[in-house]
Amino acid sequence: MPETVIDIKDLHKGFGGQAVLANVTLKLYKGENLVVLGKSGSGKSVLIKCIVRLLDCDSGTINVLDQDVNALDGEALGTLRKKIGFLFQSGALYDSMTVKENLEFPLRRIRKELSQAEIDEKVMSVLTHVGLSDSMDKMPSQLSGGMRKRISLARTIVVDPQIMLYDEPTTGMDPVTSDEISALINEVQKKYKTSSIIITHDIECARGTANRIIMLHEGAVYLEGTLETFEQSADPFIKSFFK
Amino acid sequence: MNNNNPVIKIIASLADTKKHTLRISEKTIEKTRLTKQFLMELAEYCLFAAAVFRATFSRDFEFREFMRQCFQIGYKTLPLISVTGIIMGLVLTIQSRPALVNFGAVSLLPGMVAVSLIREMGPVITALICAGKIGSGMGAELGSMKVTEQIDAMEVSATNPIRFLVVTRVLAATLMIPILILYADGVGILGSWAGANLKGDVSFVLFFSQAFSHIGFHDFIPAVVKSFFFGGVIGFIGCYKGYNAGRGTESVGTAANSAVVMASLLVIIVDLIAVQITDMM
Numbered sequence: 001m002p003e004t005v006i007d008i009k010d011l012h013k014g015f016g017g018q019a020v021l022a023n024v025t026l027k028l029y030k031g032e033n034l035v036v037l038g039k040s041g042s043g044k045s046v047l048i049k050c051i052v053r054l055l056d057c058d059s060g061t062i063n064v065l066d067q068d069v070n071a072l073d074g075e076a077l078g079t080l081r082k083k084i085g086f087l088f089q090s091g092a093l094y095d096s097m098t099v100k101e102n103l104e105f106p107l108r109r110i111r112k113e114l115s116q117a118e119i120d121e122k123v124m125s126v127l128t129h130v131g132l133s134d135s136m137d138k139m140p141s142q143l144s145g146g147m148r149k150r151i152s153l154a155r156t157i158v159v160d161p162q163i164m165l166y167d168e169p170t171t172g173m174d175p176v177t178s179d180e181i182s183a184l185i186n187e188v189q190k191k192y193k194t195s196s197i198i199i200t201h202d203i204e205c206a207r208g209t210a211n212r213i214i215m216l217h218e219g220a221v222y223l224e225g226t227l228e229t230f231e232q233s234a235d236p237f238i239k240s241f242f243k
Numbered sequence: 244m245n246n247n248n249p250v251i252k253i254i255a256s257l258a259d260t261k262k263h264t265l266r267i268s269e270k271t272i273e274k275t276r277l278t279k280q281f282l283m284e285l286a287e288y289c290l291f292a293a294a295v296f297r298a299t300f301s302r303d304f305e306f307r308e309f310m311r312q313c314f315q316i317g318y319k320t321l322p323l324i325s326v327t328g329i330i331m332g333l334v335l336t337i338q339s340r341p342a343l344v345n346f347g348a349v350s351l352l353p354g355m356v357a358v359s360l361i362r363e364m365g366p367v368i369t370a371l372i373c374a375g376k377i378g379s380g381m382g383a384e385l386g387s388m389k390v391t392e393q394i395d396a397m398e399v400s401a402t403n404p405i406r407f408l409v410v411t412r413v414l415a416a417t418l419m420i421p422i423l424i425l426y427a428d429g430v431g432i433l434g435s436w437a438g439a440n441l442k443g444d445v446s447f448v449l450f451f452s453q454a455f456s457h458i459g460f461h462d463f464i465p466a467v468v469k470s471f472f473f474g475g476v477i478g479f480i481g482c483y484k485g486y487n488a489g490r491g492t493e494s495v496g497t498a499a500n501s502a503v504v505m506a507s508l509l510v511i512i513v514d515l516i517a518v519q520i521t522d523m524m
Contacts, residue, residue, distance in 0.1 A: 095393070109400065110400065
């Protein structure tokens with residue numbers, strides 16, 4: 001039985017009386033890419049924000065690396081977050097910093113033992129991995145959308161996280177760039193041995209990256225299985241996604 | 244229908260009473276809602292202030308970011324403060340001179356301008372200018388960071404965003420705005436000398452020695468102390484409005500605008516309190 005890195009049980013989250021997540025139960029196993037599919041507004045982004053406690057859930061348990069996230073205090077939560085990489089939908093690069101400074105920012109705080117030479121080497125390594133080693137001195141405003149997403153991915157993997165959370169990694173990208181991002185996600189899985197949850201409504205991204213898929217519908221788990229399970233399903237809602 | 248019927252009259256008066264009571268209830272409900280809104284907003288301010296206070300005294304002070312903010316707030320505001328200061332002194336001199344001439348007291352002009360600038364006009368006008376430039380800048384910058392999830396990204400990378408973004412800005416504003424105010428006072432007196440020379444001929448040395456002969460510690464110290472409060476208020480309000488901006492792009496503009504309005508209002512209120520305290524001493 002593979003090791004469980006994230007274990008979510010009966011998760012509930014609502015806003016203003018409206019339930020966004022209702023009774024969600026799922027597991028993420030070590031080394032896998034778990035894709036969470038669903039329509040816009042089905043609660044996918046809320047789910048991964050609850051995992052890192054950017055949002056507090058209303059009820060339920062979330063265990064990450066055998067720690068109950070909801071029970072952790074500030075310092076312990078910070079220590080856990082250092083093991084998780086989060087790729088935001090918009091990239092969330094810091095506008096006032098160059099690409100190099102963006103990558104150094106988490107590295108200086110999470111890997112305090114590294115010297116400046118080691119930091120420079122690590123930054124160059126991940127930038128080369130995402131194919132943007134010549135962008136070091138550029139500001140985020142000088143980058144295209146695809147380049148910003150790749151730099152954001154570089155900033156996330158520079159600290160060697162154990163778990164990666166991707167929030168709509170290919171949204172707003174053209175098909176070629178989307179394929180490049182999906183390929184990068186698989187390379188990150190292989191090279192850094194990460195366990196990942198990928199939130200998307202992009203079927204091609206799901207096809208390119210998923211080891212296992214969970215579909216959310218109206219805040220609950222609708223179906224769970226492999227890509228074949230979904231592609232061969234006769235359910236009209238599933239078929240509408242995979243046509 | 245017979246409107247003189249006493250039963251109908253009683254029913255009509257009861258209906259009027261009910262309408263009147265309903266109107267009073269609606270007003271009461273509205274006032275209660277506004278009071279509740281005000282108290283909730285006040286509680287939000289207090290909670291934010293508590294978080295900033297805790298983060299200020301936590302370890303790992305963000306010194307590099309603090310120095311960067313001091314540069315942004317101090318050095319980058321100098322040109323604007325220079326122009327404002329000179330015009331302040333110039334206008335005050337031009338406006339005051341005719342009245343002093345009538346009283347045969349034109350020799351008091353340098354001292355009058357210096358005391359006015361150092362005690363009140365310099366700190367308040369400079370603080371209001373800073374509320375516009377620095378307060379709105381902080382509100383817009385942090386609001387934009389909120390909307391584009393940069394603050395969330397900072398939190399997820401195990402950095403306290405309040406320590407990195409808010410504490411550095413509040414401390415930088417508290418330190419640099421008093422320095423800007425002192426600078427504005429200096430260039431204001433320079434502007435006053437230029438104004439005095441439009442209608443007369445006063446040497447630089449004479450003007451400044453007359454100006455400073457009328458200034459004492461009782462003019463200087465209260466002004467410096469209140470300027471630290473001005474800086475703290477401007478930094479805090481700018482950061483609060485930006486950090487608590489909503490999720491849409493419209494909220495960035497709202498955050499910047501409300502930062503200016505609230506910071507300007509609080510500068511005036513702090514000045515009023517400072518004047519009362521100084522008057523009692």
